[in-house]
Amino acid sequence: MKKKTIGIGIIGCGTISDVYLTNITQHYHNLRLIACADMFLEKAEQMKEKYNIPIACTVDELLANEAIDIVLNLTIPAAHYEVNMQILNAGKHLYCEKPLTLSFEHAKEVIETAHKKGLMAVSAPDTFLGAGAQTCRALLDQNAIGKPLGFTANMTCPGHELWHPAPGFYYKAGGGPMFDMGPYYLTTLVSLLGPIKKVACFTTTGRPERNILGKTETAQVPTHYTAILEFSCGAVGNMNMSFDVWDSDLPCMEIFGTAGSITVPDPNAFSGPVKVYDGKKLEDIVSAQTAPHPAKIIAMMTHKKDCSTQQDLLFPSDPDPRGNMRGLGVSDMACALLNGRDSRLRSDICLHVVEALNAFETAARTNTVYEMKTSCQRPEPMSPDWKLWEVQ
Numbered sequence: 001m002k003k004k005t006i007g008i009g010i011i012g013c014g015t016i017s018d019v020y021l022t023n024i025t026q027h028y029h030n031l032r033l034i035a036c037a038d039m040f041l042e043k044a045e046q047m048k049e050k051y052n053i054p055i056a057c058t059v060d061e062l063l064a065n066e067a068i069d070i071v072l073n074l075t076i077p078a079a080h081y082e083v084n085m086q087i088l089n090a091g092k093h094l095y096c097e098k099p100l101t102l103s104f105e106h107a108k109e110v111i112e113t114a115h116k117k118g119l120m121a122v123s124a125p126d127t128f129l130g131a132g133a134q135t136c137r138a139l140l141d142q143n144a145i146g147k148p149l150g151f152t153a154n155m156t157c158p159g160h161e162l163w164h165p166a167p168g169f170y171y172k173a174g175g176g177p178m179f180d181m182g183p184y185y186l187t188t189l190v191s192l193l194g195p196i197k198k199v200a201c202f203t204t205t206g207r208p209e210r211n212i213l214g215k216t217e218t219a220q221v222p223t224h225y226t227a228i229l230e231f232s233c234g235a236v237g238n239m240n241m242s243f244d245v246w247d248s249d250l251p252c253m254e255i256f257g258t259a260g261s262i263t264v265p266d267p268n269a270f271s272g273p274v275k276v277y278d279g280k281k282l283e284d285i286v287s288a289q290t291a292p293h294p295a296k297i298i299a300m301m302t303h304k305k306d307c308s309t310q311q312d313l314l315f316p317s318d319p320d321p322r323g324n325m326r327g328l329g330v331s332d333m334a335c336a337l338l339n340g341r342d343s344r345l346r347s348d349i350c351l352h353v354v355e356a357l358n359a360f361e362t363a364a365r366t367n368t369v370y371e372m373k374t375s376c377q378r379p380e381p382m383s384p385d386w387k388l389w390e391v392q
């Protein structure tokens, strides 16, 4: 009989494990949760209790469990490489929280090991599979804004120590706003525009002394990044990633095309409003204005809103605008395994993103433009027939 579910094990029962456990146990019916583990067994025991998981155990016991096909690595970034290699060497498929590893060399080793063993190895984010980014992808593919020529991508916040229960790792090597939030923005950009060609970057640190759970700790990484990227498709744009900005009205992401612009929802969310701004409409409005100067410029400034339209989403999304569907990529991987197709999360994209994260560091440190060594393919789009929570 054809297998209908895929066995899942989770390593790392911290903050983010809650949302995965909620979604796997309630929504993603092709995933069967077998066991959870943590370096502190009591954390695994707590999750076992809370989510009615059959087994809480050590990492070694989890990796020896034959009912488990995919292991989710939800440990902190500094532990990703070591835990990823343990998972692959145990013969399990790997889904890692972002980033796949901290260094490019380690990411290559993880992906090469997986290829040699015939296993899948991918990392979060999976937000780009959500209705927001997928709607933008469909619009770009339909030429809704012409040829993409530029973009802006911005993640500005005052710092995760304001809310995270264990924020120390965000200010150590492998933390900082680019390594933490860059994967969302880079993966979304790559899924929309294809591979990156070159990057330049400048960094600074606004507030080096951070209040980590009541204790002052010095940030060991830059806390404010401004990067410039050129994509192989020819589009160029900037990224601002910061743990130093108290407030800003910058859009999360906009893509500028030869015929219009598109507003991309927050890449850290699975949905959100998508707006297309039609350049032709603006041209028509301004050229219809026959009164002398400054009538045309006034028409241009005031009719802007008449040229943008909120788009219907390609498929239904969680009705909560901040709905957190994490695990969608794992469900898609499971579907790929069950149906003998490729996973939409791609290891070449994960490797490309880890290279880019490190490229920003290199470019900033050496004051040079970094040329990317890896490339990748855009992921397969989601089907417009997608039904909420059910991957096909």
Ligand SMILES: NC(=O)c1ccc[n+]([C@@H]2O[C@H](COP(=O)([O-])OP(=O)(O)OC[C@H]3O[C@@H](n4cnc5c(N)ncnc54)[C@H](O)[C@@H]3O)[C@@H](O)[C@H]2O)c1
Residues within 6 Å of the ligand: 011, 012, 013, 014, 015, 016, 017, 037, 038, 039, 040, 043, 059, 074, 075, 076, 077, 079, 083, 097, 098, 099, 164, 166, 180
């Ligand atoms: N917290 C968030 O909102 C959030 C959101 C998206 C993604 N993430 C990502 O999720 C991952 C985990 O973040 P978090 O916020 O849950 O961190 P956390 O510190 O709250 O939890 C990490 C857990 O992993 C365990 N752990 C660490 N090293 C281990 C090892 N070698 N073996 C076994 N267990 C180990 C810790 O004991 C802890 O329980 C990170 O990659 C982060 O980038 C976090």
